[in-house]
Amino acid sequence: MTTNADTQPTSTRACDGLAQRIAALLNDAAITHEALEAAAGVVPGIVAKWLSCELLDIGHGQAARIQEAYGFNMFWLITGRGNQRIPSLIGPGQKAAPKYLNSYQPESFTARLHYAMGLRGIRQKSDIAEAGGISAAAVALWFSGAPHSIEEEKVAALAKFLRVEPDWLRDGTGPMEGAVNVRPAEIGKRRVPLISSVQAGLMHETVTPFPTGGAFEYLLTDLDLSDSAFALEIEGRSMEPDFREGDRILVDPAVRPIAGDFVVATNGRDEATFKTYRPRGASAMGFEIFELVPLNPDYPTISNESVPLRVVGVMVEHRRYRRR
Missing domain, CATH: 1.10.260.40 (lambda repressor-like DNA-binding domains)
Incomplete structure (x- = not known):
């Protein structure tokens, strides 16, 4: 039966x-x-x-x-995992709140400040405080959306730091960027989601799980990547000195790895790890043997002969942010 x-x-x-x-x-x-x-x-x-x-x-x-x-x-x-809907997302017909790095015209000073920071890759509010010559408490007030007044010289200093027009930053009038003889490099219009190592570990082939919760964070790129491309933030010190904690990488699962590529792979615990790919030929059964090699010699090399490893994707771009 x-x-x-x-x-x-x-x-x-x-x-x-x-x-x-x-x-x-x-x-x-x-x-x-x-x-x-x-x-x-x-x-x-x-x-x-x-x-x-x-x-x-x-x-x-x-x-x-x-x-x-x-x-x-x-x-x-x-x-098929998680909730069917994300409560923080709005339904059709409702007015959307400004989204980080989305293509909209920001309606408030706080939204414009967020938008400009995202475009310039600025992540720390302390950088804004230093650029504007103001206290951390004042910056916190700006980002809270509470009513506030901002001195002209501070707006001008922030605008210079963010490479935007002061009028646009202050009240949203005029173009965001003026006619200057130096303009920011093209960042690109393709949005690649920043996900966690856990979500990356759940990937298979060209399927990418989205991070739980309703908040998007994207990196912009001009690279021609597959729909399954994603971004990760480096954790730990195993890939120092070339990759430091807090650096961000763009990964494309559609790219096949070759010797020496930096790859994201699952480590047998449904969590992603970032290492150098080193092929070692084929086993007696014809299966590919490879190792994941750290750049930091204080960390061990792991092999798919001893640990169930699976390459998720190949790094195609590396970004490092200024640290103070």
Whole structure:
């Protein structure tokens, strides 16, 4: 006697989860296939392929756009884990609060300050306090959104530090950047989500889980990356001196590693680690053998012969932020 699972085709069982989640999304949001395809930025017919199991995966970029449009948790949509919706996300028709690094015209001084800091890669409020010649308490008041007045010379100093026009920073009038003989380097328009090592460890192939919670943080790039590209912040000292804690890297799972590449890999505990990739040939069974090598000699090299390792993606960009 066989169970239903025994008689069900393996390919059907493999795609049931995604198909059911897409069906639930369509039903709960009361939208058409065409509307979902437009929101996800995919060609017509893709939704039908998801529902019929012709396509077994949904790309990170597609799920991110669906989450932004309809409030469904991208992590749930891709993996089936977590809450179906993120409460902090708004529904269609509601006015959205300004988003970090999003393409909007900021409506308040605080929003413009956040926006300019994001574009320039400035992360510390202490840098703003120093640039404006003001106290940390005053900066905290600015970021709280509470009513406040700002002296002209402090606005001018901040604008110079952030490379924006003082009028734009103060009250939102005029262009953000003026006609100057030195302009900021192009940062790019492609947004790559910053995720944690735990979320990176949950990845498989071109599926990227989105960090839990409703807040996005993105890095902007002009690189031509796959939809599954993501960013990580370096933790620990195993890759010093080239990579320091707090540095950020962009990783593309669609790039195949070669010897000497810096890669993100799972370490057998559903958590990602960042090391140098060193292939060691094939085993007697024909499986690839490789090692993950730290740059810091105080840390051990690990091999997939002794630890279950899987390369998630290859680093394609490294960013280091100024430290004081």
